[in-house]
Structures are given as C-alpha cells and as structure tokens.
Amino acid sequence: MALQTAAAAARAILTSLHEIMASRSGAQAKLNQVVDVIGEKLDSEVCSIYLLREGMLELFATRGLNQQAVHVTRLAVGEGLVGTIASNNETLNLAEAAAHPDFAFRPETGEERFHSFAGVPIVRRERSVGVVAVQHVERRRYEEVEIEALQTVAMVLSELIANAGLIDEDDSLGSGMHMTGPERLQGMSLVKGIASGTAVFHQPRVTIEQIVAEDIEAERQRVYLAFDKMREQIDRMASQAEFGVGGEHEEVLLTYKMFAYDEGWGRRINEAIDSGLTAEAAIERVQQHTRMRMRQIDDPLLADRMHDLEDLSNRLLRIVSGQLGTAASLGLKGDAILVARNLGPAELLEYDRRRLKGVILEEGSLTAHVVIVARAMGIPVVGRLRGLRGKVREGDLLLLDGTQGVLDVRPTPSMVETFETRFAKNRERQAHYATMRDTQPVSRDGKRVAVMINAGLRDDLPMLNLTGADGIGLFRTEFQFLVSATLPARERQTRLYRDVLDMAGDRPVVFRTVDIGGDKTLPYLRHDDDHLEENPAMGWRALRVALERDGLLKVQARALIEAAGGRTLNVMFPMVTEPWEFDAAKAVFESQVAFLKKQKKLLPEAIRYGAMVEVPAIAEWLDVLAPKLSFLSIGTNDLTQFLFAADRGHPKLAERYDWVSPAILRFLHRVVTAVAPFGTDITVCGEMGGRRLEALALLGLGITRLSITPASVGPIKELVSKVDLGEIRAAMDGWVKNPPPNMRAALTEWAAYHCIECD
The missing domain is CATH 3.50.30.10 (Phosphohistidine domain)
Structure with a gap:
C-alpha cells in the first residue's frame, strides 16, 4: 500500500468523501462515487457496500464486482462473510475468503476470482446497518493501516446513509432480534x-452528530481537556473513603488509573483525529477497535480489563461531548x-x-x-x-x-x-392475593398471625392499605441517610417519621435506628482511621457506629420522640451483641425524653424498646436481656450469614446456605424457647419470612409475627389460612430434635400432603 499511515490513508479518503457528501448528487450516485474513492485510495480491486433493508443485507454499490448484482444480491444477517460481520458487529480480515466456514458463494457477483477479503461493519447507534468490504485477487491479509482506514470510512458512511434515508431506521433501532x-x-x-x-x-452512549472535523487542532485540544477532567475524576474516586486501601476496589481503581494515563490510548485517539475525525468520532473509532479485540480475548481476567477500558472510553466520550446526564x-x-x-x-x-x-x-x-x-x-x-x-x-x-x-x-x-x-x-396470582387485603391471617385452628411489611421510604406507605398488612414491623431509617448527600437534619427526620406514623394510623410501626457503616458507607460519615474493613458486614456499623457517634443517635432519638408525641413509639436497635449496648442505646433515648420533658414538648404515651437478633452471641444473653425488652426481632439475612460464616454477597457462597437448615431452625427454636417465660413478642423481619416454605417452618417454631416485603403479604396470608399451627408445630418439634437427612424435602413433603402450595 502506497500510503504509509492509517491517518494519511483515512484523511485522503475523508477529504474526498466530504466533497461527495456535500454534492447535490442522489444517494445512489454518492455511494457509487464512494466505492470508487475507497478502491482507488486503498489500491483495492473490489470495494462493495451492503446496506440493511427489510432485515436483509443488500448490495447497494460496488467497484470490481458485476454491476448487474447491485440491488439483486441479498444476504440474511448471519449469512456469508458479509452477514457474519453484520451479525457479530466485528471485522473480518482473510487471506482466503473461501476457507472461512461462513463463506457463501454468490455466482451473480463474479467474485470467484478474488481470494483475499476484508470487511468492517457500518455501525449506527451501536447496531450494524451495513458492511463495507474490499477484495483482491492476491491471497493476503490486509494491513492494520488499511483496516483502520476502512473503519474510519465506515463511520462516515453511517452518517451518509442515515441522512440519505438509505436504511430503515427500525432496522438499526428496533428490537435487534435479527x-x-x-x-x-x-x-x-x-x-x-x-x-x-x-x-x-x-x-447512555453518546450519539455522535458530527464525524468529519473542521479544525483538527481544536478537536485535539478538546480531547486533551477531556483527558485532564477524566483523570481528575479517577483520582478523586481513588481518594474517597469508601474505596479505602487494598482489596478489590483498589485493584479496579489502579487499572482505571493505568488506562486513564495510558499514552498509547491517547496516541491512538490523536491519530484518529489526524485522519480528519472529530474528537467524539475519534474516541468512538478507537473504542470500536477495542471491542473487536475484546471478542478475541479468551482470558477472562484480560477481558475484564478490556471492559474497564470500554467503561473509561464511555466516560471520556461523555465528558468531551458534554452529555453527562444519566x-x-x-x-x-x-x-x-x-x-x-x-x-x-x-x-x-x-x-x-x-x-x-x-x-x-x-x-x-x-x-x-x-x-x-x-x-x-x-x-x-x-x-x-x-x-x-x-x-x-x-x-x-x-x-x-x-x-x-x-x-x-x-x-x-x-x-x-x-x-x-x-x-x-x-398477574392472576397477584390479583388473587390482592383480594385477601381485608382478610385476616387466621390459621385453620383459629390462631391469629400478624403479617406486617418492611419499609424504608415514604413511597412505601401506601402499601399498608393496599396489602391490608397489620403494620410496619421494620422501618429502615437508614434509607433516608443513604439517599442524602449530607446528614439529614433533625427536622427533616422528624417530618418523615411523623408522616409514617400518620399513614399507619392505629397500626404499629417499629423504627429501627440507623444501620449504616460497614458495607453501607456514607461519604459524609468517615472512619477515624484509614483501615479498610475486610469484613464490612461484621465491622463498624449499626449500633456500633451510633454509640460511638452518639450525636447521630441523639438527633435521631429526639426526632423519633417528637414525631411520636401522643402515640406509642416502637424503637429497635440493630446488631445488639451484648446487653450493655442495648442499655447504652436506651439511655440515649431516655436522656432525650428527659430533655424534651423539660422543654414541655408532647411526649409519646409509651416507648417500647426492642433489639434485633442478628449476631449469634446474643443468644447467650437472652435470659439477661429479655426482661428489659418489649419485643425481639430476628433479622434472618445477617443472622444466617453469621451462623454459616458465608458472605451473602459472595457469588460462590450466596447459595451455600439454606434457610431451613437444621442449624438455623435449631438456633431459632433456642431463641423462642429462651424468651418464652418473659412473654416477649418475637418477630421475624428478614427475607426468610416472605417465602412460603420458610414461613411454614417459622410457624412450626411458634413464631406468629412476620414482617416481610409488601409483595409477599398476600401469599403469606393465604399460606396461614391453610395451616393448622398445632400440626406443623408437632411436626417441627420432631424435626428439631431428630433432623431428617433433608429438611427442605421433609417440609415440602409435609406441605404437599396437607395440600399447601409452597415456593
């Protein structure tokens, strides 16, 4: 090839294409000129353009093949080399076209004498809408500079054919099934x-409106400024407390920084600009090349790194285009x-x-x-x-x-x-469950079961009436903290809690004090040290944070007490491990009650204090703690992972534990038995209670208070109505003492025998 660089080849073609696009010729005439220009500049014996129309790739223009084949030769997406390029959205570069397994000979084109073949997809809005291909009689692979020149041309062709209405827009933007x-x-x-x-x-990916540059130096400066801004963003991310030091987060950020400061990446974008592309088009050109390389990578680790580069390319493209919104x-x-x-x-x-x-x-x-x-x-x-x-x-x-x-x-x-x-x-099943809104969950033997919902957002409150739930058994107050850019002010917290109580009316609401820290890091609440928690779920979180940052708990306590003026306040402390933690948290609330009493504020009629069973160690303290409690709530999500030492977020461990394992059921049985003499209410407020088979097991353990997702209320109400609590408790007593080889199978068999449908 006479031209020595991809930039020079592409620039020569772009100059000619710019003139063709600006001319008053019809679309077909322009395409005929385009294939001639490409063939001449690349010294190619054949240049052909296929466009997607009505789901088929139609030969629209050619230099070197039989002209009679134009608008006659059509290939399905996935058929032949051209169809394979469009289907996979990738480039092919072959020394012997006929040797490729997808080669499909079309005699009307007269292509039998040509051996080498190279083709690139014409992409519009991430979809192949056509293919531009070159062929030679000589058997040879095309040089990288030729392929890159073709890819640049394909970008310009995308704009040309879209503006000329040569493709069906539905083909490029539709469901993509074909x-x-x-x-x-x-x-x-x-x-x-x-x-x-x-x-x-x-x-969203940036839509590139202009491809051909008018001022190359201006485009280069735009890219330099975008690179500076992107690097600032990456450096800022690396310094944020939630990423810390060491571990997977740091590895990801180090890779990001490596790519962000990679001179080779910037050089390739600059070369694309030299060829006459705008900054956006140049970034996209290099990104297309990266995507093709990604498809050829078998090493999953290396493929992940290439995905990181793809992610950074998107970030750079959004910065340079100014399209920063989600x-x-x-x-x-x-x-x-x-x-x-x-x-x-x-x-x-x-x-x-x-x-x-x-x-x-x-x-x-x-x-x-x-x-x-x-x-x-x-x-x-x-x-x-x-x-x-x-x-x-x-x-x-x-x-x-x-x-x-x-x-x-x-x-x-x-x-x-x-x-x-x-x-x-x-939908039919949900409609059936919706009819149970006004039905009380009463078992076959006449026992009333309390079915409540978990909530955390103001928008959750209408679900109380829609489901006919008995109340809110867990209101996660941390949601307000998680969605805020700064620490929510006391007045704002008070308004939310008052709204929740107003909406609930006579139904009880259990407010869990804020459970943040650990894996729920807030950017405005930092560690005092730089230590990265290797096990955040078992780290500096929940009540541990609240007691150390007592100002946080004091503000929340005052907000809850003021919001509940004249009503009963149910407040629950998360992750209680030892009795002193409960005592300390309760003391914070009592001190705020005393303060507000002096201020002549309206106080709650009563405050009921509860604790969550999440840390297994609390089971050793129940004889000491239970007399101090009005209620106890079992958070099965955290409790289960602590019992099994199995991180629920780990992909290899997430399915390793079973909620109806004898280990869990025996632990829960132990908790129920320990607090029974004190008459303490026990509620399960984890995900376990919202699954029918698991809920059946809980009923068998004597737990008759469940707090679950709103969507689960109907199914659980129906389950309760079909169960004789005496029968399932008798069966569960036997299983707890002498566990069957497969507890889930035993429960399922019992449910089937009693005509109870489970998950």
Whole structure:
C-alpha cells in the first residue's frame, strides 16, 4: 500500500468523501462515487457496500464486482462473510475468503476470482446497518493501516446513509432480534420478580452528530481537556473513603488509573483525529477497535480489563461531548429494564417507577444499597452478569426473571409468548392475593398471625392499605441517610417519621435506628482511621457506629420522640451483641425524653424498646436481656450469614446456605424457647419470612409475627389460612430434635400432603 499511515490513508479518503457528501448528487450516485474513492485510495480491486433493508443485507454499490448484482444480491444477517460481520458487529480480515466456514458463494457477483477479503461493519447507534468490504485477487491479509482506514470510512458512511434515508431506521433501532439472535444470560438473583422491557443504559452512549472535523487542532485540544477532567475524576474516586486501601476496589481503581494515563490510548485517539475525525468520532473509532479485540480475548481476567477500558472510553466520550446526564435525566419513554455496571440507591430513585420494570447489573450483591431499595420498590434485579454491555444493546427487548437470575436478550417470538403466558399467570396470582387485603391471617385452628411489611421510604406507605398488612414491623431509617448527600437534619427526620406514623394510623410501626457503616458507607460519615474493613458486614456499623457517634443517635432519638408525641413509639436497635449496648442505646433515648420533658414538648404515651437478633452471641444473653425488652426481632439475612460464616454477597457462597437448615431452625427454636417465660413478642423481619416454605417452618417454631416485603403479604396470608399451627408445630418439634437427612424435602413433603402450595 502506497500510503504509509492509517491517518494519511483515512484523511485522503475523508477529504474526498466530504466533497461527495456535500454534492447535490442522489444517494445512489454518492455511494457509487464512494466505492470508487475507497478502491482507488486503498489500491483495492473490489470495494462493495451492503446496506440493511427489510432485515436483509443488500448490495447497494460496488467497484470490481458485476454491476448487474447491485440491488439483486441479498444476504440474511448471519449469512456469508458479509452477514457474519453484520451479525457479530466485528471485522473480518482473510487471506482466503473461501476457507472461512461462513463463506457463501454468490455466482451473480463474479467474485470467484478474488481470494483475499476484508470487511468492517457500518455501525449506527451501536447496531450494524451495513458492511463495507474490499477484495483482491492476491491471497493476503490486509494491513492494520488499511483496516483502520476502512473503519474510519465506515463511520462516515453511517452518517451518509442515515441522512440519505438509505436504511430503515427500525432496522438499526428496533428490537435487534435479527441482529445477533437471542441469548440467555445467567446471573445472580438479587430481587425476585419477572419483567419485560427495552434495554436502557443508566449511562447512555453518546450519539455522535458530527464525524468529519473542521479544525483538527481544536478537536485535539478538546480531547486533551477531556483527558485532564477524566483523570481528575479517577483520582478523586481513588481518594474517597469508601474505596479505602487494598482489596478489590483498589485493584479496579489502579487499572482505571493505568488506562486513564495510558499514552498509547491517547496516541491512538490523536491519530484518529489526524485522519480528519472529530474528537467524539475519534474516541468512538478507537473504542470500536477495542471491542473487536475484546471478542478475541479468551482470558477472562484480560477481558475484564478490556471492559474497564470500554467503561473509561464511555466516560471520556461523555465528558468531551458534554452529555453527562444519566438516562433518568432524559426520562424513560416506555417500559424499561435499566442496564448498569453498578448503581447507587439515590440514582435508582431518580427513575420513573411507572416505567422502570427491572434492573440488571454487571456487578451487584445481595447486600448492596441499591438492592435493598429496589426490593422495597418491588423492582426485580439480576446481578453478576459479566460482560453485560458487550451482549446487550440500547433498545434490545429483554425478558428478566429475577427469581431464577436469568436474562433473555432479543428473545424469539415463541420465548416472548411463553414469558407473557407466565406473566399473565403471575398477574392472576397477584390479583388473587390482592383480594385477601381485608382478610385476616387466621390459621385453620383459629390462631391469629400478624403479617406486617418492611419499609424504608415514604413511597412505601401506601402499601399498608393496599396489602391490608397489620403494620410496619421494620422501618429502615437508614434509607433516608443513604439517599442524602449530607446528614439529614433533625427536622427533616422528624417530618418523615411523623408522616409514617400518620399513614399507619392505629397500626404499629417499629423504627429501627440507623444501620449504616460497614458495607453501607456514607461519604459524609468517615472512619477515624484509614483501615479498610475486610469484613464490612461484621465491622463498624449499626449500633456500633451510633454509640460511638452518639450525636447521630441523639438527633435521631429526639426526632423519633417528637414525631411520636401522643402515640406509642416502637424503637429497635440493630446488631445488639451484648446487653450493655442495648442499655447504652436506651439511655440515649431516655436522656432525650428527659430533655424534651423539660422543654414541655408532647411526649409519646409509651416507648417500647426492642433489639434485633442478628449476631449469634446474643443468644447467650437472652435470659439477661429479655426482661428489659418489649419485643425481639430476628433479622434472618445477617443472622444466617453469621451462623454459616458465608458472605451473602459472595457469588460462590450466596447459595451455600439454606434457610431451613437444621442449624438455623435449631438456633431459632433456642431463641423462642429462651424468651418464652418473659412473654416477649418475637418477630421475624428478614427475607426468610416472605417465602412460603420458610414461613411454614417459622410457624412450626411458634413464631406468629412476620414482617416481610409488601409483595409477599398476600401469599403469606393465604399460606396461614391453610395451616393448622398445632400440626406443623408437632411436626417441627420432631424435626428439631431428630433432623431428617433433608429438611427442605421433609417440609415440602409435609406441605404437599396437607395440600399447601409452597415456593
């Protein structure tokens, strides 16, 4: 090839293409000129352009093949070399085209004498809308500079054919079912439920409006400034307390910094600008090259690093274009499934709940803040979908099964039909449960069971009336802290707590004091030291934080006491490990009562104090602690992972423990037995109580107070109505003493024998 650099080759072509695009010729005439220019500048014997029309790739213009084949030769997406390029959105560079397994000979083109072949996709808004290909008689692989020149040309062609209306916009922006075919991805179930919708990226890709640069030096300066800003952002992220030092977070940030300061990356973008591209187009050109390399990488660790570079490219592109907002700021246009690497709770709350149907995350864990909020919002979430952005495109139709942790991308019509049938049955089931709103959960032998809801947001409150729940058994006060940029003022806290009590009316509300710290780090609440917690769930969190930062607990105590003036206040302390912690926390509240009494403020009629059973050590103190308590709540989520020493957020351990394991049931039985002489109310307020089989086991242990997600209230009410508590308690007593080989199987068999449907 006479031209020595990709920049020189592409620049020569771009100059000619700019003139062609500016001419008054028709679209077909322009394409005919384009293939001639490319063929001449690249010294290529054949240059052809295929465009996607009505789902088929049609030969629109060629230099070197038979002209009679134009608008006659058509290939399905995935058919032949051209169809493979469009389907996989990747480049092919072959010394012998016929040797490729996807080669499809078309005699009308007269291409039998040509051996070498190279083709690149023409991409518009992340989808292949065509292919530009070159061929030679000589058997040879094309040089890198030629491929890069073709890729640059393809970007300009994308703009030309879109402006000329040569492609059906639906082909590039529709469901994409014919673009890459259906794909099923398996992840981790984070929030249960099923949903369908189109893929919307939380950080939407930037739409590049101008490709050809008018002032190359000006474009170069824009990229330099964007690089400086991006590096500042990465450095700032690295210095934030929540990332700390050491561990996986630091490794990720070090990789980010390595790419952010990589001179080779910047040099490649500069070379693309030299070829005549705008800053945005140059970044996208280099990014396309990165994506192709990613598809060829088998090493998962190296592939992850390439995904990091893809992520940084998106960040750089947003900075240089000034398009910094998330999809929430743009507004959702229809039913949507949100796609993100990770997400914060405040970011999730920015979205329109009427249209946001589900969330899929490349990362995510069961204890992530966003998962807690999503569960409260009733939005299904699937996480741990590695390489998600490389497999899902904006606008793809998605079927999300949050129960199984499965995502179907670009489903076939039959898959959609099956899903809709299942969705309809699910709606029927929910409608049936909704009819139980005014039904009291009374067992077959006439025992009343209390079924309450967990909440944490003001928007959760209408669910009290919609479900007919007996009250709020757990109000997570930390949600207000998690979604705030600064520590919520006392007045703001008081307003929220008063609103909650007003909405609940005569029904009880149990306020859990703030459970932050550890894995729920707040940027405005820092550690006194720089130590990174290796086990944050068992670290500086919950009551431990509140007692050390007693100003935080004092403000919350005063807010709760003032909000409950003239009513009963139920307050619960999380992660109590020893009696002195409960005593210290209660003393903070009592001191605020004394202060407000002097101020002649309206005080609560009564304050009922409770503690959460999460740390197993508390079981050794129940004879001492129970007499001091009005109630006890068992948080099965944390309790279970502490009992099993199994981090719920770890992908290899998340499914290792079973809520109906004899170890857990025996522990709970021990707690129930220990507090029975004191008449202390016991509630299970973890996820365990919202699952029918697990709830059956809890009823068998003598636990008749459950606080669960609003969506679980109907199913649990129905379960209660079908159970004879005496019978299940007799069975459970036997199993606790002499556990069967498989407790879950034994419970399931018992339920089936008594015609009780479980999960």
